[in-house]
Amino acid sequence: MPELPEVEALRRFLETNAVGAVIGRVDIVALSVLKTFDPSPTELQGRDITAVGRWGKHLGVRCGEHWLITHLSRGGWLRWIDNPAVAPPKPGRGPLALRVHLFTPEAETPAFDLTEAGTKKRLAVWIVKDPKEVPGIARLGPDALEVSREEFGEILSGASQRIKNAITDQMLIAGVGNAYSDEILHAAKLSPFAMANKIDPGPLYDAMRDVLTEATSRLVGEDAARLKGEKRSGMKVHARTGLPCPVCGETICEVSYADKSFQYCPGCQTGGKPLADRRMSRLLK
Template sequence: MPELPEVEALAALLAERAVGREIARVHPVAVSVLKTYDPPLTALEGRALTAVRRRGKFLDLTAGGPHLVVHLARAGWLRWKEGLPQAPPRPGRGPLALRLRLAGPEGYGFDLTEAGTRKGLAVYCVHDPEQVPGVARLGPDPLDPDFTLDGFAGLLHGARHRIKGLLRDQSVLAGIGNAYSDEILHAARMSPYRIAADLTEEETAALYEAMGTVLRDAVERSRGLAAEELKAEKRGGMRVHGRAGQPCPVCGDTVREVSFQDSAFQYCPTCQTGGRPLADRRMSRLLK
């Protein structure tokens, strides 16, 4: 799933290549992708794209008045294109979900695609991004200069949730998902199962520092990359996420995994849990 650094890079790519250009056509190809009807997508056509910004894991494209807001979900992606045909794409069973073509003979624009059968890619055409429920409930952005250690400590105060889940909760912090929460907790040398409210001042400060460092480093590594290179960069930059069975790059211990019904997280026992492996409920069920 694209998270804060990848969406930030996509926003920068569109800001560089598309802002200032007129939107010629917007073609929704997959029936399920469009979540709004007023204003229609045609309200974007003939308008210049004036700004692109990231809101958590959402892309917000402004065209004068209307906004095109995109959430890529688990398997969605944005593919910058040159030489798009004038003719609208035909609906089919392929991954193409929406095409936006900019005006001009170059055929510049982008496709939104989604792999797999579980469809979560969502597109909204709205007058105000706050009309998108997922945007309206976003918590503070962890890379906002105004997001301080005191503000972070306030979010943890009284939160009887495991820190792994709290970092992923978009209403608490905007933009962090499964992968980067694994990386942040590893950098902070903290168990994913720690209760947020139980962290000491020193642990809270270490987690805040790790969060900023991991995310800023990932954003910097992604800067200037083409859209098709971002996924490989994300995978290559991970220390524990997606690396179960491999040695931890810090201590050499074997990276372990805990699996759930539709997701899994990875961690290093030596760095994060005092050498104690966490129970994997999937394996526990198999042993019964």
């Protein structure tokens, strides 16, 4: 799932490449992605793109008085195309959900696609006048790179849940998901199962800012097509089950649930003790 660093990198990519362009045709390939129907996507045609925004993991372009906002969810992505086909794409089972054609001041005609891999279709698109009309944006907590140290401490002190869940709860802190929470907790040397209201928030705050700032700096400027690979290349524990920790050399472990998993280093985070894994517990019975 794209998280704050990738979405911020996409925002800056669109800010560089799309602001100043005029929207041409909007092709809706998968009607299910549209979560609003008034105004119609056709009303965006002929509108100038004047700004690009990010709200947590939501990304949006301002088109005249409206915003076209998307949440890429787990399998979604934005793809830039320099020379798109003139003919409208046909609805089908492929990953393409929506295409926005552009006319740039340089007389070029690129487009950007919103695509979604996998069978579970959760990619969402809204067309609104105010970003806060999007339910997920209206409920967001402060951005992970904008929250103050004091506010972060207050949020954690009132969170009676495990720290892994707290920092990925978008209503508490916006922008952090499964992957970067693994990296943040590893950098802070905290167990994912530690209770949020029982820890010292200072080291976690510093780790969160360091991890997200470094990742954003590394990704900004990359072509949109390369961001996924660059994200994976910077990970120290996430998606590295069975590999040695680059900090202490201990084998990275995993906790699995029904539809997701997370990784951690026992040496750095849990005093050498493995965490309970429900999947393995069932196999050992």
